[in-house]
Each structure stands twice: as C-alpha cells, then as structure tokens.
Amino acid sequence: MDMRSRPYRSVLYIPGSKDRALEKARGLPVDAIIFDLEDAVAVDEKTAARETLKAALAAGGYGARVRIVRINGLDTEWGRADAEAVAQMDCDAVLLPKVESAAQLDALAEITGDLPIWAMMETPRGMLNAVEIAAHPKMAGMVMGTNDLAKELQTRFRPDRLPMLTSLSMCLLAAKAEGLVIVDGVYNAFKDDEGLKAECTQGRDMGFDGKTLIHPAQVDIANTAFAPAPEEIDLARRQIAAFEAAEAEGQGVAVVDGKIVENLHVATAREILAKAEAIETIQAG
Ligand SMILES: CC(C)(COP(=O)(O)OP(=O)(O)OC[C@H]1O[C@@H](n2cnc3c(N)ncnc32)[C@H](O)[C@@H]1OP(=O)(O)O)[C@@H](O)C(=O)NCCC(=O)NCCSC(=O)C[C@H](O)C(=O)O
Numbered sequence: 001m002d003m004r005s006r007p008y009r010s011v012l013y014i015p016g017s018k019d020r021a022l023e024k025a026r027g028l029p030v031d032a033i034i035f036d037l038e039d040a041v042a043v044d045e046k047t048a049a050r051e052t053l054k055a056a057l058a059a060g061g062y063g064a065r066v067r068i069v070r071i072n073g074l075d076t077e078w079g080r081a082d083a084e085a086v087a088q089m090d091c092d093a094v095l096l097p098k099v100e101s102a103a104q105l106d107a108l109a110e111i112t113g114d115l116p117i118w119a120m121m122e123t124p125r126g127m128l129n130a131v132e133i134a135a136h137p138k139m140a141g142m143v144m145g146t147n148d149l150a151k152e153l154q155t156r157f158r159p160d161r162l163p164m165l166t167s168l169s170m171c172l173l174a175a176k177a178e179g180l181v182i183v184d185g186v187y188n189a190f191k192d193d194e195g196l197k198a199e200c201t202q203g204r205d206m207g208f209d210g211k212t213l214i215h216p217a218q219v220d221i222a223n224t225a226f227a228p229a230p231e232e233i234d235l236a237r238r239q240i241a242a243f244e245a246a247e248a249e250g251q252g253v254a255v256v257d258g259k260i261v262e263n264l265h266v267a268t269a270r271e272i273l274a275k276a277e278a279i280e281t282i283q284a285g
C-alpha cells in the first residue's frame with residue numbers, strides 16, 4: 001500500500017511496560033500503534049519495559065497496524081540502549097522524542113540503520129528547525145507532541161488551540177513539503193468525546209493524516225473524523241466522472257454542484273477514493 005493512501009487515522013500510544021494494554025491493542029481497530037518507552041513508562045520500569053516490548057513484538061498479532069516504537073532521547077541514560085534494542089525488534093519505525101535538529105536523526109540512524117524514523121515535534125527549537133528535520137533522508141513521519149509544546153510555550157489550553165496554530169502549521173508545511181505522514185497531538189481528556197471530536201475535525205481540516213490517542217475509547221472518533229465521509233466519496237466520484245466527460249468533449253474544466261472541477265481537483269478526488277479503498281482493505285483484513 002503506498003504511503004500517501006495508507007491510513008493513519010488513529011495512532012494509539014501504548015505504554016511498553018503494560019502487558020494488558022499490549023495484549024488489548026492486538027484487537028483494537030487502530031491504524032498504527034506507538035509502543036512507548038518514554039513518558040508513559042516510569043523511571044523504575046524503563047529497562048524491564050524494553051524487554052516486555054521486545055517479547056510482545058516478537059509474539060506478533062498486530063496485523064496490518066503500523067508498529068512504531070518511541071524510545072527515550074539519546075541524551076538520556078536509556079536512549080542508546082533503547083535504540084540498539086529497537087534495531088533488533090520486529091517493528092516498522094522508530095520514533096525519537098523532542099527532535100530539534102537533523103544531526104540528532106543522523107545520530108539515531110547510525111544505530112538503527114535502515115529503519116524509518118519518525119520525529120516527535122514538541123519543542124520551540126524543533127518547530128524552528130522543522131524544515132531540516134523533515135528533509136532528513138530517513139524521515140517517514142512527524143508526530144505533534146502538544147503536551148510538551150504547551151509546557152515549553154507556556155500556553156494555556158483552549159478548545160480552539162489558538163496558541164498552538166503557528167506550531168502545528170509550521171510542522172504541517174515541513175511535512176507536506178517532503179511528502180511525510182503527519183499526525184496530530186493527543187487529547188488528554190479521554191472521557192470527553194465532544195471535545196475530542198472537535199479537535200479531530202480541526203486537525204483533519206488543517207491537513208493532518210490522523211490523531212495520536214491515549215485510550216481505546218478514543219479510537220472510533222478518530223477513525224471516523226479522519227476517514228473520507230460518504231458525501232466526500234460521492235462528490236469525488238461525481239467530480240471524476242464529470243471531468244472525464246468534459247475532457248472527452250475537449251474541455252479542461254467541468255462543473256459539479258456549481259463549482260469548477262479542474263485536473264488538480266481530480267487528483268484530490270482520486271486520493272480520497274484511494275484512502276477510502278485502503279481503509280476498506282484494512283477493515284476487511
Ligand atoms: C490514561 C490511562 C492511564 C487510563 O488507563 P486505565 O485506567 O487502565 O483505563 P481503563 O480502565 O479505562 O482501560 C480500559 C481497558 O483499556 C486498556 N487500555 C487503557 N489504555 C490503553 C492504551 N493506551 N492502549 C491499549 N489498551 C489500553 C486497559 O488495559 C483496559 O483493558 P482491559 O482491562 O483488558 O479491559 C491509560 O489509558 C494509559 O496509560 N494511556 C496511555 C498514556 C500514554 O501513553 N501516555 C504517553 C503518551 S502521551 C504523550 O506523551 C504525547 C507527547 O509526547 C506530548 O508531549 O504531547
């Protein structure tokens with residue numbers, strides 16, 4: 001499945017230390033999992049979590065879900081051993097927290113080799129260097145770390161996320177310029193469905209591929225918000241048909257529902273259909 005059509009609607013963090021959660025995730029309808037060795041794991045459990053996670057991944061059972069392992073920073077006492085362990089794990093990518101430069105990615109790649117790298121974008125310097133981070137040859141995806149970012153920026157929570165918008169947009173621009181996947185930050189109030197829905201809608205409108213999640217109860221909301229809606233699929237089909245009919249008559253523009261359709265709109269329509277098909281394939285499998 002190609003990278004742009006592969007869904008990343010729901011990306012669930014699972015503490016690498018929690019056997020029960022590691023087991024539960026095998027049956028959850030998530031598109032990707034972040035197996036966490038960083039903030040979700042207590043200091044006393046860091047070393048044991050590495051082994052627990054290695055065993056869980058070796059046991060398998062995660063199906064088509066993309067398996068991403070978040071390590072501790074290479075400037076911490078656990079980071080290097082985490083990276084060395086991840087290089088031997090059965091996973092799809094390694095996620096480095098608090099990335100601030102391409103040099104940090106070089107240092108990680110020296111340990112993890114060809115494993116694709118994802119970067120946590122969650123510090124002011126990371127925002128300012130998003131362009132060089134996104135352009136690193138091993139980079140495959142960006143994850144917004146909005147909790148750390150709020151701490152560093154000393155912002156207050158607002159439902160409209162006004163204090164975050166510059167940072168979110170800078171990372172979106174950098175990721176899109178390089179064709180990377182980019183997923184939005186977590187919504188901490190995991191029992192507040194309406195708040196989560198609103199934040200997912202905002203993230204989707206901005207162009208994020210999906211949302212990082214902290215609890216299974218958040219999965220369905222993210223899956224719905226980041227999937228093409230039935231009316232989007234219907235419109236995409238009608239746009240393609242109308243444009244093809246216009247082209248057959250030697251015209252470069254069609255009109256659907258009172259709006260022009262040019263070849264760039266058809267490209268978007270085809271991406272919507274490809275994403276819907278990829279979701280169907282995953283759900284069927
Ligand atoms: C928030 C939680 C601590 C709540 O846990 P708990 O009290 O166990 O919740 P429930 O009793 O409602 O759980 C019901 C069942 O679901 C399983 N469960 C819970 N969470 C997960 C999960 N994340 N993945 C898989 N399964 C999960 C429980 O085991 C129960 O299962 P069962 O008993 O079989 O029915 C907890 O949800 C949690 O720890 N969440 C993850 C927190 C986390 O990962 N934090 C770090 C990432 S956020 C971050 O760092 C972002 C970034 O860096 C930034 O800066 O923003």
Ligand SMILES: [Mg+2]
Nearest residue numbers: 122145147148
């Ligand atoms: Mg963080």
